[in-house]
Amino acid sequence: MDILGLYHYWVFAVLLMTGFYAIVAKPNLIKKLIGLSLFQSAVFLCYITFGKLAGGTAPIVGKGAELFSSPLPQVLILTAIVVSISTTALGLALVLRIKEAYGSIEEDEIQEQDAP
Amino acid sequence: MLAPHLPMLQVVVPLLMAPFVVLLRPRGLAWAAATMASLMAFAIAIVLALSVVGDATLTYRVGGWMAPYGIELRVDAFGALLLLVITGASSMALLGGQRSLERALPPTREPYYFSAWLLALTGFVGIAVSADAFNIFVFMEVSSLASYVLIAGGPDRRALSAVFKYLIMGTVGATFYLVGIGLVYMMTGTLNLADMxxxxxxxxxxxxxxxxxxFITVGLALKAAIFPLHIWLPNAYAYAPHVTTAFLAACATKVALYVLLRFDFLILQQHLSGHAFQFAGYLMPLAVLGILVGSGVAMFERDLKRLLAFSSVAQIGYMLLGASLVSVSGLHAAILHMFNHALAKGGLFLAVAAFAAVTSGWRLEQIGGIARTMPWTFAAFVVCGLSLIGVPGTAGFLSKWYLVTAALEHGALGIALVCVILLSSLMAVAYVWRMVESACFAPDFDAETDADSTPNRDFAAFSHLLPTILWIVALANLYFGLANALPLELAKSAARTLLGGLP
Amino acid sequence: MNIAIDIASWVLLTLGGVNLLIGGIGVLRMPDFYTRMHAASLTDSMGAILVILGIMLQAGLSLATVKLGAILAFLLLTSPTAANALAVSALLAGMKPRTGDAVQRTNHEADA
Amino acid sequence: MSTITLLFSIFLLTLLMITTMAIVRTRNLFVAVMLMGIASLLIAASFFLLDAADVALTEAAVGAGISTVLFLGALALTSERERSPSSLPLLSLGIVAIVALIVIYATFDQPPLGSPSAPVQAHLTPWYIESTRELIDIPNVVTAVLASFRGYDTLGEVIVVFTAGVGVLFLLGTGASASAAGAPLSEDNAGLRHYLIPRILGRLLIPFILLLGFYVQFHGEYSPGGGFQAGAIVAASIILYSLLEGEQRALLVIPQGVLLAMMVGGVLLYGAVGVAGLVLGGNFLDYSVLDSDPVKGQQWGILLIEIGIGITVAGVLISIFHAFASRGAA
Amino acid sequence: MYYAVIVATLVTMALALLRAVRGPTVYDRVLAVNMFGTKTVLLLAALAFVFGRPDFLDLVLVYALINFIGVFAVLEFFRNRATRAGERQPAQHE
Incomplete structure (x- = not known):
C-alpha cells in the first residue's frame, strides 16, 4: 500500500527534473522562467505530501473532525508560493528590459551581441 | 529599555525604513534616509558585538512563543562578526557613493533603488540573526530579489543579462536549499536549528x-559562488553600479557561506557519521581549485572590476579552505578572513567608484595616469590592494598567517596547502601590481582617442565624502592588521562554538 | 422521503456525468474549431446544471446549498460569455468555419 | 488516506506529469503558458485532495490567475516562438536524470504517506492545534500558525512581495508616464471594443468578485482564506476590469499614487502591529499584549496583519500589471 | 454516491488535456483550458462533499472566477497581438 503512497514523491522527482531540464537546456529566457516556476511548484507538492495524515482532514477545526493534517507545511508553502510568483514577476520585468536592450530573448543571441 | 530587543531591532530598523524610503520623492532625501537607517543598523551591530564578546549568545523569541514552536533569533559570536561586516559595508558604501549613484541612476527611480538597498540589508541581517531554517530561506529570498534590483540599476545593458543569469542560478540554489530543509524537516519534524x-x-x-x-550544500554553494558554481559572479559584479558592487562584494557571498558553515558544523557534522570527512573531502579540492583558477584568471583580466570579481572567487576559496580543515584554528582563520576580506575588497571597489567618476571607463588602459590626478584615492587603493595580498602589517596578512598555521597542523597535506596559499599570494601580487603599474606609469589616457568612451573629467561629480570614506577603510585595514582585538576574539569564540568542543 | 431525494440526486448526477463525457468525446472528435466549441460549451453548461443540482439535493437546506447556488449562477453567467467572446475573437482573427462542401471534401482528401 | 481518494490523486498527478512534459517540449511559448494554467489547476486540485485547502486557494488564485496574466503580458511584448533549439540536450538530460535518481533514492526510507507516527505529525502539530484552540481560539489553524506562531515568516513574506513590486517599478517605470500624457480615452484602446456582451457582464460581475475578495479576506479565520488570497482576488478583479474597459480607465479607478500608498501602507501596518507589541511590553509581533484579554489581542493582531497583507499584495500585483501593460502601450 | 461524477470529470479532464496538447489552432487550446477550468470546479464541488467539508465551497467559487479571468487575459493577448502586428492573415494553422 505504501508503494502507492510513494508515488507522490516520484511525481515530485519527475516534476523537479522537468523544470530543471527546462532551465538548463532551453535557451529562451521565458521558457527558463516557466521551467523555474515548475521547479518551485514541485517542491510545494513534496512539502504538502508529507504534511498529509491518513484519515485527517484540513486543519480547520470544524464540528465533527478531530484528526487533522499538519498545518505547518501548508504555512511554509503559502509563503513559498508568493516567493515563486515574486521571482517570476521580477524575471519577466528583466526579460522585457532585455528584449528592449538586445532586441531578442534567446540566450545565445544575447551572448553574441555581448562578446567583444 | 531596548537592550533585550536589540537582535530584533537590528532587523526591524532597515525593514521599516525601506517602505518609507519609497515615498521620499525629492532628490537626495531617499539617500539620506537610507544612510541614516544603515548607520543605525551599524550602531546596533556594534552594541551587539560588544555584548556577545565573552562567549555569550543572545536569544530572542519573536512573538513571545517558545523556541521550537515560534521563531527564535540567536546572535552568537559568528553572527555578531557577520553583522559588523554587513552593516559596516552598507554604511561605508552608502556614505561614499552618493555622487556616483546620482550619475548612474535616473532621478525618478532613485527612491526605489535605495528602498531595494535597505531591503537587501534587511535580508542579509535577517539571515545573520535567524535561528530557524525556513526563516533563513525567506530572508535569503528577500536579499536575493533586492540585490537583483541593485545590480540591474546601472546604465550598462550587459548588467541586465548578467542579472538574469544570477536570478536563475540564485533561485535554483535557494530552491535546492528549500528541498534540503524540507527533507530534514520531514525526518526530524522541526525547523528550529537547535531543536533540529x-x-x-x-x-x-x-x-x-x-x-x-x-541538497543543502549544493544550494548554498550556488549562493556563495564556490568554485564550480561561481559563473554568475564576475559579470554580475562587473556590470553593476560601482557602489552596489562595493556593498555586495563585501557581504553577499559571505552570508551564504555563514549559513553553510552553521548548517554543516552545528547540525550535520556532529551527527552524520563521516560527514566531517565528506565536508572536507568534497569542499577542500573545490576550495583549492577556486583559489588557483580565481587568481589565475584575475591575472589576465583586462577589465578592472572583473579582475576584482575573480579575486573575490579566489578569496572565497580561502575561506572555504580554512573551514574544510575542520579544526578550531582552521575555522578561526576562515571566519577572520571573512572580516578582513570585506575590508580589503570593499575598499578596492570604493576606489574603483572614485576612479570611474573621473575616468571614462574601467579597463586597465583607461585608468592611465590616475595616480597623478587623484593621489590620495590612489594611495588608499594601494593600501587596500596590499591588504588583499596579505602584506605583513595589514589585516589580510593576519588571516593568511592563521590559515598557514592551521594548514601546517595537517602534516604533508598541510605543506601542499601552504604551497597553494603562497602561489596564489604571488598571483595576487601580480594582478595588484598590474593595476598599480597601469595606473601610475601608463601614458596619460586622453579620452578623445577612445571612440566609445565619453570624456567626463567633471570634477564636480567627484564626491567630497568619497576620499575620506576610502581613507577610513584603508586605515581600518591597517588598524585591524596590527591591533586586531575585537574580530580576532569574536572569530576565536565563534570557531569554538561551531566545533563544540572538538580539539 | 430521503430515499426519493437520494434517487433523484443520483439520477441527476449520473446524467450530468454522462453529459460531461459526451462533451469530452465531442471536443476530440469534432473536425473544426467551431463544432468543438459547440460541443464543449453546451455540455459545460448542461453538465454543470445537472451535477450541481444533484449535489444541492444532497446538501439539503443549508449554507452549502446557498453557496452551490452562487456557484451555479456564476457558472451559468460566465461560461457562455467566455464561449461567445472566444468565438467572436476567433471569427475576427479570420478563422472561417468549414461550411457544407468542406465536409464532402474531407471524404476524399486526407485531413490536414 | 482512503484508497479511492489516493487513486484520484494518482490520476491527477499523472495528468500533471503529462502536462509538464508537454510544457517543456512545445516550441510555442503561448501554448506553454496555457498548459501552465492547466498544470496550476491540476496541482491546486491535488493540494485539495491532500487536505491543503488554503494552499489550493492560493495556488489557484496566484498560480493559475496572476501568473498566466503576467506571462501573457510579457509574451505580448516579446516573441511568441522559441527560435533556437535546445542547447546540448543530451548532456543536460543526463545531469537531470542523475539528480532525479538521487531524489527517488532518497524517498525509500521516508515514513509512508500519512502515517501518524511520522515526526511531522508527532512533534509540532499537536501543540499547534491544541494551543490554537486554547490561546487564539480561531477555527483555521493554518491562519493562526501563519499569522501568530510564525508571524515573523509572514512579515518576511510581505517584504518579498514588496521587493518584487519595488523591483518591477524600478525596472519598468511606474507606467504613470503613459497615462499622465493624458492620452484621450479614445475608443480604440478602450478594452475589448468588439465584445459588447463581456463588457456588460464584466460591469455586472466585478463588484461581486470584489465582494468575494473582501469575504475571503475577513473570513480567513474561519474558512480557507486570508491576506494573500484576498489580495490576489482583488487584484484579479481590477485586472479583469482593466482587460474589459481598457488600462486608462482602470488607472482612473485606482491611480498609481494610491497603488504605491497601498504597497507601502500594508507593510507599515504589519510593522506597526509588531512594534505596538514591542512598545506595550511584549516581544516584537506579540499580539497578546494588544488587548486586555490576550485571546482578544491575538485575534485583533491576526485581523490587522491580514488586512496589511491583503493591501500590500493587491497593491503590488495591480502595479506590476500596470507596469507590464503600460510598457506595451508606450 | 459522488464517485460516478468524479470519475466522469476526471476522464473529461484527460480528454480536454488531450485537445489542449494536440489542438492545431490556438483557439482550440483556449477552449480546452476553459473546459478544463469548469471541470475542476465540478470536481472540487463533488470532492468537498466526499470529504464531508461543505464549507470549502467558496474555494470552488474562486476557481470559477479565476477560469473566467484567464479566458479574457488570453483574448486580450490576441487582440493586442493582432492590432500591434497589424497582421490580418488568419491564425489558422500554427
Missing amino acids: AGRIEAVADTRPMIVAAG
Missing part, C-alpha cells in the same frame, strides 16, 4: 538525511 540538531541523532544515517545534506 538535538533530534537528528535518531535519523542520522537514513537516506533522506544524506540527500538533504547534499
Whole structure:
C-alpha cells in the first residue's frame, strides 16, 4: 500500500527534473522562467505530501473532525508560493528590459551581441 | 529599555525604513534616509558585538512563543562578526557613493533603488540573526530579489543579462536549499536549528538525511559562488553600479557561506557519521581549485572590476579552505578572513567608484595616469590592494598567517596547502601590481582617442565624502592588521562554538 | 422521503456525468474549431446544471446549498460569455468555419 | 488516506506529469503558458485532495490567475516562438536524470504517506492545534500558525512581495508616464471594443468578485482564506476590469499614487502591529499584549496583519500589471 | 454516491488535456483550458462533499472566477497581438 503512497514523491522527482531540464537546456529566457516556476511548484507538492495524515482532514477545526493534517507545511508553502510568483514577476520585468536592450530573448543571441 | 530587543531591532530598523524610503520623492532625501537607517543598523551591530564578546549568545523569541514552536533569533559570536561586516559595508558604501549613484541612476527611480538597498540589508541581517531554517530561506529570498534590483540599476545593458543569469542560478540554489530543509524537516519534524540538531541523532544515517545534506550544500554553494558554481559572479559584479558592487562584494557571498558553515558544523557534522570527512573531502579540492583558477584568471583580466570579481572567487576559496580543515584554528582563520576580506575588497571597489567618476571607463588602459590626478584615492587603493595580498602589517596578512598555521597542523597535506596559499599570494601580487603599474606609469589616457568612451573629467561629480570614506577603510585595514582585538576574539569564540568542543 | 431525494440526486448526477463525457468525446472528435466549441460549451453548461443540482439535493437546506447556488449562477453567467467572446475573437482573427462542401471534401482528401 | 481518494490523486498527478512534459517540449511559448494554467489547476486540485485547502486557494488564485496574466503580458511584448533549439540536450538530460535518481533514492526510507507516527505529525502539530484552540481560539489553524506562531515568516513574506513590486517599478517605470500624457480615452484602446456582451457582464460581475475578495479576506479565520488570497482576488478583479474597459480607465479607478500608498501602507501596518507589541511590553509581533484579554489581542493582531497583507499584495500585483501593460502601450 | 461524477470529470479532464496538447489552432487550446477550468470546479464541488467539508465551497467559487479571468487575459493577448502586428492573415494553422 505504501508503494502507492510513494508515488507522490516520484511525481515530485519527475516534476523537479522537468523544470530543471527546462532551465538548463532551453535557451529562451521565458521558457527558463516557466521551467523555474515548475521547479518551485514541485517542491510545494513534496512539502504538502508529507504534511498529509491518513484519515485527517484540513486543519480547520470544524464540528465533527478531530484528526487533522499538519498545518505547518501548508504555512511554509503559502509563503513559498508568493516567493515563486515574486521571482517570476521580477524575471519577466528583466526579460522585457532585455528584449528592449538586445532586441531578442534567446540566450545565445544575447551572448553574441555581448562578446567583444 | 531596548537592550533585550536589540537582535530584533537590528532587523526591524532597515525593514521599516525601506517602505518609507519609497515615498521620499525629492532628490537626495531617499539617500539620506537610507544612510541614516544603515548607520543605525551599524550602531546596533556594534552594541551587539560588544555584548556577545565573552562567549555569550543572545536569544530572542519573536512573538513571545517558545523556541521550537515560534521563531527564535540567536546572535552568537559568528553572527555578531557577520553583522559588523554587513552593516559596516552598507554604511561605508552608502556614505561614499552618493555622487556616483546620482550619475548612474535616473532621478525618478532613485527612491526605489535605495528602498531595494535597505531591503537587501534587511535580508542579509535577517539571515545573520535567524535561528530557524525556513526563516533563513525567506530572508535569503528577500536579499536575493533586492540585490537583483541593485545590480540591474546601472546604465550598462550587459548588467541586465548578467542579472538574469544570477536570478536563475540564485533561485535554483535557494530552491535546492528549500528541498534540503524540507527533507530534514520531514525526518526530524522541526525547523528550529537547535531543536533540529538535538533530534537528528535518531535519523542520522537514513537516506533522506544524506540527500538533504547534499541538497543543502549544493544550494548554498550556488549562493556563495564556490568554485564550480561561481559563473554568475564576475559579470554580475562587473556590470553593476560601482557602489552596489562595493556593498555586495563585501557581504553577499559571505552570508551564504555563514549559513553553510552553521548548517554543516552545528547540525550535520556532529551527527552524520563521516560527514566531517565528506565536508572536507568534497569542499577542500573545490576550495583549492577556486583559489588557483580565481587568481589565475584575475591575472589576465583586462577589465578592472572583473579582475576584482575573480579575486573575490579566489578569496572565497580561502575561506572555504580554512573551514574544510575542520579544526578550531582552521575555522578561526576562515571566519577572520571573512572580516578582513570585506575590508580589503570593499575598499578596492570604493576606489574603483572614485576612479570611474573621473575616468571614462574601467579597463586597465583607461585608468592611465590616475595616480597623478587623484593621489590620495590612489594611495588608499594601494593600501587596500596590499591588504588583499596579505602584506605583513595589514589585516589580510593576519588571516593568511592563521590559515598557514592551521594548514601546517595537517602534516604533508598541510605543506601542499601552504604551497597553494603562497602561489596564489604571488598571483595576487601580480594582478595588484598590474593595476598599480597601469595606473601610475601608463601614458596619460586622453579620452578623445577612445571612440566609445565619453570624456567626463567633471570634477564636480567627484564626491567630497568619497576620499575620506576610502581613507577610513584603508586605515581600518591597517588598524585591524596590527591591533586586531575585537574580530580576532569574536572569530576565536565563534570557531569554538561551531566545533563544540572538538580539539 | 430521503430515499426519493437520494434517487433523484443520483439520477441527476449520473446524467450530468454522462453529459460531461459526451462533451469530452465531442471536443476530440469534432473536425473544426467551431463544432468543438459547440460541443464543449453546451455540455459545460448542461453538465454543470445537472451535477450541481444533484449535489444541492444532497446538501439539503443549508449554507452549502446557498453557496452551490452562487456557484451555479456564476457558472451559468460566465461560461457562455467566455464561449461567445472566444468565438467572436476567433471569427475576427479570420478563422472561417468549414461550411457544407468542406465536409464532402474531407471524404476524399486526407485531413490536414 | 482512503484508497479511492489516493487513486484520484494518482490520476491527477499523472495528468500533471503529462502536462509538464508537454510544457517543456512545445516550441510555442503561448501554448506553454496555457498548459501552465492547466498544470496550476491540476496541482491546486491535488493540494485539495491532500487536505491543503488554503494552499489550493492560493495556488489557484496566484498560480493559475496572476501568473498566466503576467506571462501573457510579457509574451505580448516579446516573441511568441522559441527560435533556437535546445542547447546540448543530451548532456543536460543526463545531469537531470542523475539528480532525479538521487531524489527517488532518497524517498525509500521516508515514513509512508500519512502515517501518524511520522515526526511531522508527532512533534509540532499537536501543540499547534491544541494551543490554537486554547490561546487564539480561531477555527483555521493554518491562519493562526501563519499569522501568530510564525508571524515573523509572514512579515518576511510581505517584504518579498514588496521587493518584487519595488523591483518591477524600478525596472519598468511606474507606467504613470503613459497615462499622465493624458492620452484621450479614445475608443480604440478602450478594452475589448468588439465584445459588447463581456463588457456588460464584466460591469455586472466585478463588484461581486470584489465582494468575494473582501469575504475571503475577513473570513480567513474561519474558512480557507486570508491576506494573500484576498489580495490576489482583488487584484484579479481590477485586472479583469482593466482587460474589459481598457488600462486608462482602470488607472482612473485606482491611480498609481494610491497603488504605491497601498504597497507601502500594508507593510507599515504589519510593522506597526509588531512594534505596538514591542512598545506595550511584549516581544516584537506579540499580539497578546494588544488587548486586555490576550485571546482578544491575538485575534485583533491576526485581523490587522491580514488586512496589511491583503493591501500590500493587491497593491503590488495591480502595479506590476500596470507596469507590464503600460510598457506595451508606450 | 459522488464517485460516478468524479470519475466522469476526471476522464473529461484527460480528454480536454488531450485537445489542449494536440489542438492545431490556438483557439482550440483556449477552449480546452476553459473546459478544463469548469471541470475542476465540478470536481472540487463533488470532492468537498466526499470529504464531508461543505464549507470549502467558496474555494470552488474562486476557481470559477479565476477560469473566467484567464479566458479574457488570453483574448486580450490576441487582440493586442493582432492590432500591434497589424497582421490580418488568419491564425489558422500554427
